[in-house]
Amino acid sequence: MRSKIVAGNWKMNKTAGQTNALLAELSAKLPDTRAEVMVAPVFVNLTQAVGQLGGSKIEVVAQNMHFADNGAYTGEVAADMLLDIGIKTVILGHSERRAYFGEDDALLAKKVQQALAKQMRVIFCFGEELADRKAGNHFNVVESQLKNALFALPADAWKQIVLAYEPVWAIGTGETASPEQAQEMHAFIRQLIAGGYGDALAQNVSILYGGSVKPGNAAEIFSKPDVDGGLIGGASLVADDFIGIIKGIG
Ligand code: PGA
Numbered sequence: 001m002r003s004k005i006v007a008g009n010w011k012m013n014k015t016a017g018q019t020n021a022l023l024a025e026l027s028a029k030l031p032d033t034r035a036e037v038m039v040a041p042v043f044v045n046l047t048q049a050v051g052q053l054g055g056s057k058i059e060v061v062a063q064n065m066h067f068a069d070n071g072a073y074t075g076e077v078a079a080d081m082l083l084d085i086g087i088k089t090v091i092l093g094h095s096e097r098r099a100y101f102g103e104d105d106a107l108l109a110k111k112v113q114q115a116l117a118k119q120m121r122v123i124f125c126f127g128e129e130l131a132d133r134k135a136g137n138h139f140n141v142v143e144s145q146l147k148n149a150l151f152a153l154p155a156d157a158w159k160q161i162v163l164a165y166e167p168v169w170a171i172g173t174g175e176t177a178s179p180e181q182a183q184e185m186h187a188f189i190r191q192l193i194a195g196g197y198g199d200a201l202a203q204n205v206s207i208l209y210g211g212s213v214k215p216g217n218a219a220e221i222f223s224k225p226d227v228d229g230g231l232i233g234g235a236s237l238v239a240d241d242f243i244g245i246i247k248g249i250g
């Protein structure tokens with residue numbers, strides 16, 4: 001059985017004090033849920049967040065990491081440094097990393113390799129831009145993003161992979177893919193994995209949707225059979241909104 005997951009990507013938001021306040025409110029209000037719940041604060045607040053959430057159901061995850069073990073990579077953070085403070089999951093390939101920091105499929109393949117070698121779990125993000133969708137090219141774009149970064153992996157590695165389909169045109173824009181558009185793409189993605197690795201493996205991969213998920217649209221999106229949860233940006237910064245989204249998965 002694949003996991004249901006609701007993960008909050010805080011991006012470059014929240015000071016230490018604000019992190020403390022939001023986590024306290026989330027912990028106090030967290031409903032009973034079948035989903036795994038995750039939050040991804042900025043690097044400098046991860047240690048504090050892990051300490052604060054110790055023993056809670058909310059997992060603290062990282063927004064990014066480097067592919068090397070250590071070394072002369074100014075401004076970067078390595079897997080061992082995350083593991084050392086209790087972080088076991090990392091988001092890789094977010095569209096903002098791709099667009100603003102030049103991360104491409106080849107680089108992401110190296111980051112994924114490193115995370116897997118370190119026994120970390122990866123939330124791998126991908127998705128087409130508006131121009132791709134308008135040109136009817138969205139399936140091709142998604143297929144190549146996935147194949148380039150993930151399809152050289154051995155079957156066993158997929159136990160550590162969670163996918164997050166995030167159409168770039170829906171991120172932070174208030175424009176959400178319709179539940180039908182999300183389901184159509186998620187089913188396509190699952191078929192791709194089945195084609196490469198077999199149906200049993202494909203059925204076990206969680207595929208999250210991301211892009212303007214809000215309390216008001218979460219339940220409908222999550223009700224689709226191939227949507228296993230969400231990666232939430234803006235709405236994860238407000239406790240009641242994030243809680244409302246978690247309630248949407250049941
Ligand atoms: P959004 O961001 O929910 O603010 O659209 C989603 C994401 O970037 O993961």
